[in-house]
Amino acid sequence: MNKPIPRRSSTVLRQQEIVEAALRLAQFASPDGITTQAIADEVGLTQGALFRHFPSKEAIWIAVLAWVRERFRAEIDAAAARGATPIEQLGEIFRAHVRFVTTHPAVPRLIFHELQRPVESPARAEVRQIMEPYRQRILTLLKAAKATEAVAADLDLPSAAAMFVGTIQGLVMQTALADGVATLEARAKKMFPLFLSAIGARP
Amino acid sequence: MNKPIPRRSSTVLRQQEIVEAALRLAQFASPDGITTQAIADEVGLTQGALFRHFPSKEAIWIAVLAWVRERFRAEIDAAAARGATPIEQLGEIFRAHVRFVTTHPAVPRLIFHELQRPVESPARAEVRQIMEPYRQRILTLLKAAKATEAVAADLDLPSAAAMFVGTIQGLVMQTALADGVATLEARAKKMFPLFLSAIGARP
DNA sequence: GATGCAAGTAATTAATTGCTTACATAGTAA
DNA sequence: TTACTATGTAAGCAATTAATTACTTGCATC
Numbered sequence: 001m002n003k004p005i006p007r008r009s010s011t012v013l014r015q016q017e018i019v020e021a022a023l024r025l026a027q028f029a030s031p032d033g034i035t036t037q038a039i040a041d042e043v044g045l046t047q048g049a050l051f052r053h054f055p056s057k058e059a060i061w062i063a064v065l066a067w068v069r070e071r072f073r074a075e076i077d078a079a080a081a082r083g084a085t086p087i088e089q090l091g092e093i094f095r096a097h098v099r100f101v102t103t104h105p106a107v108p109r110l111i112f113h114e115l116q117r118p119v120e121s122p123a124r125a126e127v128r129q130i131m132e133p134y135r136q137r138i139l140t141l142l143k144a145a146k147a148t149e150a151v152a153a154d155l156d157l158p159s160a161a162a163m164f165v166g167t168i169q170g171l172v173m174q175t176a177l178a179d180g181v182a183t184l185e186a187r188a189k190k191m192f193p194l195f196l197s198a199i200g201a202r203p
Numbered sequence: 204m205n206k207p208i209p210r211r212s213s214t215v216l217r218q219q220e221i222v223e224a225a226l227r228l229a230q231f232a233s234p235d236g237i238t239t240q241a242i243a244d245e246v247g248l249t250q251g252a253l254f255r256h257f258p259s260k261e262a263i264w265i266a267v268l269a270w271v272r273e274r275f276r277a278e279i280d281a282a283a284a285r286g287a288t289p290i291e292q293l294g295e296i297f298r299a300h301v302r303f304v305t306t307h308p309a310v311p312r313l314i315f316h317e318l319q320r321p322v323e324s325p326a327r328a329e330v331r332q333i334m335e336p337y338r339q340r341i342l343t344l345l346k347a348a349k350a351t352e353a354v355a356a357d358l359d360l361p362s363a364a365a366m367f368v369g370t371i372q373g374l375v376m377q378t379a380l381a382d383g384v385a386t387l388e389a390r391a392k393k394m395f396p397l398f399l400s401a402i403g404a405r406p
Numbered sequence: 407g408a409t410g411c412a413a414g415t416a417a418t419t420a421a422t423t424g425c426t427t428a429c430a431t432a433g434t435a436a
Numbered sequence: 437t438t439a440c441t442a443t444g445t446a447a448g449c450a451a452t453t454a455a456t457t458a459c460t461t462g463c464a465t466c
Contacts, residue, residue: 008432008443030320032235036424046445048426053443057424112319115379116312117233128380135377152400159393162374166394169376170369174338176318177331190362191369197355198401211413211462239454249415251456256413260454408466415460422452430445436438 014053017043019064026106031061031113058123061110065126068107072130075100076137086145087201090138090164091192097168098188102181108172131165138164142199152200160199167191217256220246222266229309234264234316261326264313268329271310275333278303279340289348290404293341293367294395300371301391305384311375334368341367345402355403363402370394 009017021042025034036057040047054060079096083089101108114127139161145151151160171191175184212220224245228237239260243250257263282299286292304311317330342364348354354363374394378387 011442014443028321033320035422045443047424048446049444051425109319109321112315115376116315116319117236118231118312124380131377131380156393156397159390159397162377162390163370163394163397166370166373166377167366168369168373170372171365173318173372173376174334174365174369177327177334187362187365190359191366194359194362194366194401197403198397200400214413217413238452248413250454251416252414254455410465411463413460413462415458417457417459419454419456421454424449424451426449427447428445429447430443432443433441435440 011053018060019067022060022064023106026109031110062123062126065123069130072100086141087150090141094192098185101172102184105181108176135161135165150202155199164195167195214256221263222270225263225267226309229312234313265325265329268326272333275303289344290353292344297395301388304375305387308384311379338364338368353405358402366401367398370398
């Protein structure tokens with residue numbers, strides 16, 4: 001009943017398989033500890049075959065990050081749609097962000113990996129393309145909240161946006177160091193009210 | 204007038220030189236992009252000579268992290284001593300923490316590098332030994348603040364401590380991705396009032 | 407001075423690994 | 437059938453690099 005596994009497959013399909021394999025492996029190893037051989041094994045190809053579908057190893061990781069970017073954006077979109085007011089939307093996004101990390105534990109690892117590198121690179125740019133539009137979106141919501149007088153009138157919006165994102169990022173760092181993502185959601189749940197208090201949100 | 208550079212030096216002194224060289228190099232390269240050859244060059248030794256003073260490359264990084272740990276602890280101690288009330292002390296520590304990162308830009312890189320690795324290791328344990336006592340110290344100060352009714356009576360202390368640390372960590376991540384640590388201090392300055400608001404601190 | 411050890415060097419080794427190449431074959435279209 | 441192209445394999449190349457080794461030398465001590 002299984003879908004017959006063709007020995008040969010088109011590049012488009014293989015690229016997706018390779019991206020998924022790499023992301024799977026990144027749950028248990030750091031990106032540059034993952035060899036092209038390991039990825040090939042995970043897909044079920046020889047190592048050389050990878051290079052029929054990607055020009056280099058780095059191109060694979062860039063594709064992985066691009067996949068993550070799209071997926072993350074979609075989840076955040078869906079979350080925002082669930083909230084009626086800006087403050088509610090922020091709450092939904094907060095939860096969705098945390099949920100995304102627990103669902104894809106390899107993602108923080110990929111991001112730490114890029115942050116740890118000192119030089120500009122296409123992969124780094126890709127990471128920025130994940131974070132920057134996200135931060136921008138939070139900022140827009142905060143503006144809307146301020147316009148409806150749902151937050152403190154003298155609130156510094158860029159700082160508040162940085163704090164929203166930073167609170168989650170910091171929490172992910174702390175749990176990554178301590179216990180993986182096991183306790184992340186529980187701890188995040190208690191953080192959001194603190195954020196609301198920080199921005200002077202009215203109940 | 205320069206101190207004569209002896210061709211030979213004791214292991215204790217060399218270890219310190221090696222640690223400093225590694226930390227210097229880590230400003231411009233990721234830890235595992237730094238070869239033992241590069242470290243040796245920076246110290247002015249041959250590559251093999253390193254292994255007279257450290258059993259392995261990893262041992263060098265562990266020593267670097269231990270050095271960072273001590274140094275960080277001392278800076279935070281000094282900062283805390285400058286504040287009269289718990290809230291003031293938190294402010295001093297916040298600034299000192301941020302200042303430490305801008306002064307030692309290699310440090311976040313080293314920490315990201317460890318976070319990016321999935322397995323437990325002595326180096327990871329060393330990073331935990333930097334963070335955990337720090338978080339604990341913040342928690343203690345928050346307790347004291349609560350005891351003097353300087354913060355909201357119903358404040359969840361562990362969450363607040365996580366937020367204190369996380370706010371800085373998140374900010375470091377964001378600046379690391381955007382512009383190095385160039386704008387870190389300016390942005391951090393605007394964040395602390397938000398934290399005070401989060402914990403319901405009285406002015 | 408003679409002695410012994412810690413610290414240094416130069417050369418080598420063993421293992422790893424991304425990528426290339428020469429060749430093979432599946433699938434498709436003429 | 438024939439021919440063509442995309443996909444696949446197996447082998448190997450070239451470069452990197454942590455660690456080891458055999459040998460040397462500076463220096464404190466007797």
